[in-house]
Amino acid sequence: MMHIKQEAEERHVLTITVDNEAGILAKIAGLFTARGYNIDSLTVADITENHAVSRITIVTHGPPSQIDQIHAQLERLVPVHKVVDLTEVGPYVQRELALIKVTGVGEKRVEALRIAGVFRARPVDTTTGSFIFELTGAPDKIDSFVALMRDLGLVEVGRTGIVAMIRGQHEA
Amino acid sequence: MTEERSGANILVESLVKQGVEVVFGYPGGAVLPIYDALFGDERLRHILVRHEAGAAHAAEGYARSTGKPGVVLVTSGPGATNAITGIADAFMDSIPLVIITGQVPTGLIGSDAFQEADTVGISRHCTKHNYLVKDPSELAAIIDEAFQIATSGRPGPVLIDIPKDVQIASAPWNDAPAQRRQRYAPRTEGSAEEIAQAVEMIAQAKAPVLYTGGGVINSGPRATALLRELQEKTGAPVTSTLMGLGAFPADHPDWLGMLGMHGTYEANLAMNQADLIVCIGARFDDRVTGRLDAFAPNSEKIHIDIDRASINKTVPVDLPIIGDCAKVLDQILTLWGDRKGQDLTAWKARVQEWRGKDSLYFPLSDKAIMPQLAVQRLFELTKDKNPVISTEVGQHQMWAAQYFHFFGPNKWLTSGGLGTMGYGLPAAIGAQLGNPDSLVIDIAGDASIQMNIQELGTATQYRLPVKVFILNNEWMGMVRQWQELTYESRYSQSYSDSLPDFVKLAEAYGWKGIRIENESQLDAGIQEMIDYDGPVIVDCLVAKESNCFPMIPSGAAHTEMILYGDTVAGTMDDEAKALV
Ligand SMILES: Cc1ncc(C[n+]2csc(CCOP(=O)(O)OP(=O)(O)O)c2C)c(N)n1
Numbered sequence: 001m002m003h004i005k006q007e008a009e010e011r012h013v014l015t016i017t018v019d020n021e022a023g024i025l026a027k028i029a030g031l032f033t034a035r036g037y038n039i040d041s042l043t044v045a046d047i048t049e050n051h052a053v054s055r056i057t058i059v060t061h062g063p064p065s066q067i068d069q070i071h072a073q074l075e076r077l078v079p080v081h082k083v084v085d086l087t088e089v090g091p092y093v094q095r096e097l098a099l100i101k102v103t104g105v106g107e108k109r110v111e112a113l114r115i116a117g118v119f120r121a122r123p124v125d126t127t128t129g130s131f132i133f134e135l136t137g138a139p140d141k142i143d144s145f146v147a148l149m150r151d152l153g154l155v156e157v158g159r160t161g162i163v164a165m166i167r168g169q170h171e172a
Numbered sequence: 173m174t175e176e177r178s179g180a181n182i183l184v185e186s187l188v189k190q191g192v193e194v195v196f197g198y199p200g201g202a203v204l205p206i207y208d209a210l211f212g213d214e215r216l217r218h219i220l221v222r223h224e225a226g227a228a229h230a231a232e233g234y235a236r237s238t239g240k241p242g243v244v245l246v247t248s249g250p251g252a253t254n255a256i257t258g259i260a261d262a263f264m265d266s267i268p269l270v271i272i273t274g275q276v277p278t279g280l281i282g283s284d285a286f287q288e289a290d291t292v293g294i295s296r297h298c299t300k301h302n303y304l305v306k307d308p309s310e311l312a313a314i315i316d317e318a319f320q321i322a323t324s325g326r327p328g329p330v331l332i333d334i335p336k337d338v339q340i341a342s343a344p345w346n347d348a349p350a351q352r353r354q355r356y357a358p359r360t361e362g363s364a365e366e367i368a369q370a371v372e373m374i375a376q377a378k379a380p381v382l383y384t385g386g387g388v389i390n391s392g393p394r395a396t397a398l399l400r401e402l403q404e405k406t407g408a409p410v411t412s413t414l415m416g417l418g419a420f421p422a423d424h425p426d427w428l429g430m431l432g433m434h435g436t437y438e439a440n441l442a443m444n445q446a447d448l449i450v451c452i453g454a455r456f457d458d459r460v461t462g463r464l465d466a467f468a469p470n471s472e473k474i475h476i477d478i479d480r481a482s483i484n485k486t487v488p489v490d491l492p493i494i495g496d497c498a499k500v501l502d503q504i505l506t507l508w509g510d511r512k513g514q515d516l517t518a519w520k521a522r523v524q525e526w527r528g529k530d531s532l533y534f535p536l537s538d539k540a541i542m543p544q545l546a547v548q549r550l551f552e553l554t555k556d557k558n559p560v561i562s563t564e565v566g567q568h569q570m571w572a573a574q575y576f577h578f579f580g581p582n583k584w585l586t587s588g589g590l591g592t593m594g595y596g597l598p599a600a601i602g603a604q605l606g607n608p609d610s611l612v613i614d615i616a617g618d619a620s621i622q623m624n625i626q627e628l629g630t631a632t633q634y635r636l637p638v639k640v641f642i643l644n645n646e647w648m649g650m651v652r653q654w655q656e657l658t659y660e661s662r663y664s665q666s667y668s669d670s671l672p673d674f675v676k677l678a679e680a681y682g683w684k685g686i687r688i689e690n691e692s693q694l695d696a697g698i699q700e701m702i703d704y705d706g707p708v709i710v711d712c713l714v715a716k717e718s719n720c721f722p723m724i725p726s727g728a729a730h731t732e733m734i735l736y737g738d739t740v741a742g743t744m745d746d747e748a749k750a751l752v
Pocket residue numbers: 564565566567568569591592593616617618619620621643645647648649650651668
C-alpha cells in the first residue's frame with residue numbers, strides 16, 4: 001500500500017514585473033500548472049504610460065523549497081524583468097477589493113448595514129431588499145466580513161485578489 | 173540602403189546574417205512564401221527530412237556536434253505538432269535550436285482554420301521562449317533576439333511562429349544590425365566571495381569528486397579544457413552524467429565512469445562517500461541521485477550552473493555559483509594558482525578498491541553475441557577515427573554509454589532528459605551534415621530505430637554516409653528488464669514482434685545492409701561497415717534477454733547497486749514502483 005505524502009506549506013506573495021506582450025499571462029499561469037505550483041490569487045494590470053510593462057501579484061502557497069523554485073523559474077522567463085517575494089523581503093501592505101451582495105429586510109438588513117459600518121464597507125448599490133457593499137482591505141478582513149454576512153442574506157461575492165507593495169521609501 | 177522586402181525575404185536574410193548554413197525542414201501551405209524565398213538561394217542549404225520530428229532531432233544532432241544552433245523550418249498545424257517532440261527534447265537537454273513555424277494568416281487565427289494549431293500555446297512549456305510575429309517589421313529584431321536567447325545562458329529551443337500574411341507583407345529592410353532588446357542578460361560569472369569559498373572548500377577536501385554534466389559540453393571546448401586543468405591541479409576523481417560524457421577523457425586514471433542508475437560502482441560509491449562534491453553543469457537529476465534522502469549524505473556540495481532554477485531544485489547545496497562553466501572554472505583556477513590540495517592518497521585507495529568490483533563485468537556467451545561485447549568491439553575498431561556516436565533510447569543507449577569511451581566533447585549525442593526513442597537516426601544525420609568528414613554512428617535498438625526509420629531516405633538523398641548499428645535483441649529491452657526486475661517477468665507488450673528484415677529495409681532505401689549473426693562475424697561486419705563509403709545499417713543480432721547492469725533500482729540508494737550475478741527478487745514495493 002502506498003499513500004501520497006503532504007509537506008508543510010507557507011503562503012507567499014510575489015510581485016512580478018513583465019513585458020506586456022501577447023501570451024505573457026498564459027506563460028506565467030501555465031508555468032504554475034505545468035510544474036504543479038499553486039495560485040491562490042493573481043492580479044495583473046499594466047503600470048506604465050505606454051502599456052509596455054505589467055505588474056502581476058501572485059499569492060501562492062507551498063513548501064519553502066518550492067517557493068524558492070517558483071521564484072527561480074519565474075526569473076528564467078525572458079519577458080520577466082523582476083520577481084520580488086514580498087513575504088521574504090517584507091514588511092508589505094496588501095489590499096484586495098470585494099463586492100458583496102446581501103439581501104434581506106427588517107432586522108437582518110439593519111444588522112448588515114451596521115456591520116458594514118464597522119468594517120468601513122460602502123454600499124455602492126441599494127434597493128429596498130438588497131445592498132452591494134464595496135470593501136477594501138487585507139484578505140482576512142474581507143474573509144471575516146463575508147463570514148458575518150452569511151447569516152444576513154449573503155447572495156454573491158466577487159473579489160479581485162490582492163495587490164501588494166513593500167513598506168517604506170524604496171522600490172522592492 | 174533601406175528597401176521594402178517581404179517577411180519571407182527578411183527571414184532568409186536574417187538567417188544568413190546569423191551565419192546559418194543548414195536548415196532542416198519540410199514544406200507545407202503555411203510556409204510556401206518562405207520556401208519560395210529559399211528557392212535557388214545558395215546561401216542556405218535546406219535539408220528535406222521525411223517527418224518534422226526528424227527535422228528537430230537532426231537540428232539537435234547538428235547543434236550538439238558542432239556547437240552551433242540548429243535551425244528548423246516547418247509548416248503550421250501538423251508540421252508544428254510533429255516537431256514538438258524534438259523541441260521538448262532540446263528543451264530538456266539544453267540544445268540551442270531556432271524553430272520557424274508557419275501559421276495561418278493573422279485574420280484566421282482562432283477560427284479553427286485549415287491546419288491551424290495554437291503552436292505558441294502548445295510549445296510554451298517546451299521552449300525557452302517563443303514568439304508570434306504580427307508584422308514583418310518586427311522580424312529582424314525577433315530573429316536576432318531568438319538566436320541570442322537560444323545560444324546564451326542555458327541554451328534551448330526558441331520558436332518563431334509566422335503567419336502566412338506576415339511572410340508575404342513587406343516591411344523596410346536594411347543591412348544594419350537589428351536593434352537588439354537588452355532584456356536577456358544571464359549571469360555568467362561567480363562573485364569573488366563565491367570563488368574564494370569554492371577554492372577554500374576544494375583545498376580542504378580529503379575526498380572530493382568532480383561531478384560534471386552536459387553544461388560543460390554546452391559551455392564549449394574551453395570548459396572541457398579547464399575541467400581537465402582543475403582535475404590536474406586538484407587530483408580529484410571525475411564522474412559525469414550521461415549528457416556530460418566526453419568532457420573528461422575516459423582513459424584518464426582518475427576517470428570514474430558515468431554515475432547514476434546505470435553508472436559504475438566506483439562512481440556511485442565515490443559520490444556516496446565523498447566529503448565534497450563539485451557539481452559542474454549538471455542538475456542532480458533523479459537518474460543520478462537515486463533515493464534522495466540517501467544521496468551523498470556526508471558531503472558538502474558546490475553547484476556551478478548557469479541556470480539559477482537548477483540550484484536547490486532537488487538537492488540542497490552549500491555553495492551555489494550561478495555562472496557559465498568555463499568562466500567559473502577559469503575564475504576558480506586563477507585563484508587556485510599553485511595551491512596544493514589535501515593528500516588524496518587514502519581517498520584514491522578507496523576508489524581503487526571500488527574499481528576492483530569490476531562493475532562493468534559481463535559474462536560472455538557461446539550461444540549469442542553479448543550486446544556489451546558488440547559495443548566494445550565497435551569502440552575498439554572505430555576509436556582511431558574519433559567517431560561521433562548517437563543513440564536511441566533503451567538498454568543499447570546505456571551499453572553505449574558504458575562501453576563506448578569518449579575523449580572529447582561534441583562526440584556523444586543522446587537523448588538524456590526526455591529519453592526520446594527515435595532520436596538517434598535523425599541526430600546522426602544532423603551530425604554528419606555538420607561534420608562531413610567524420611564517422612557518424614547511431615547505436616540503435618530494434619524498437620527505437622523504427623520510430624524515425626523514414627529518415628533513411630534523407631540520408632540517401634543527401635549522400636550522407638551515416639551508419640546505424642542496431643543491437644537487435646528482439647525486445648524493447650529496457651522495458652523487458654524493468655518488467656523482469658519489478659513485475660515478476662510479466663512481459664506486457666514489450667516483445668518486438670514482426671520486426672522488418674533490416675537488411676532488406678536498408679537496401680530498399682539504397683543503403684547497404686549487413687547482418688551479424690554470431691561472434692565470428694562481429695569484427696568483420698563492423699569493419700565492412702566502416703569501410704563502406706555510404707550509409708549502412710548493421711543488424712547485429714545479440715543475446716535477447718541480457719540485462720543492463722550495474723543498476724540502482726528506482727527508489728534505492730547508491731550503495732544498493734545490483735551487479736551482474738546478484739540475485740534479483742523480481743518484485744518491488746509500491747513506493748519504489750511509483751518512482752519514475
Ligand atoms: C518515444 C518513446 N516511447 C516510449 C519510451 C519508453 N521506452 C524506453 S526504452 C524502450 C524500449 C526500447 O527498445 P529498443 O529500442 O529495442 O532498445 P533496447 O532497450 O532493446 O536496447 C521504451 C519503449 C521511450 N523512451 N520513448
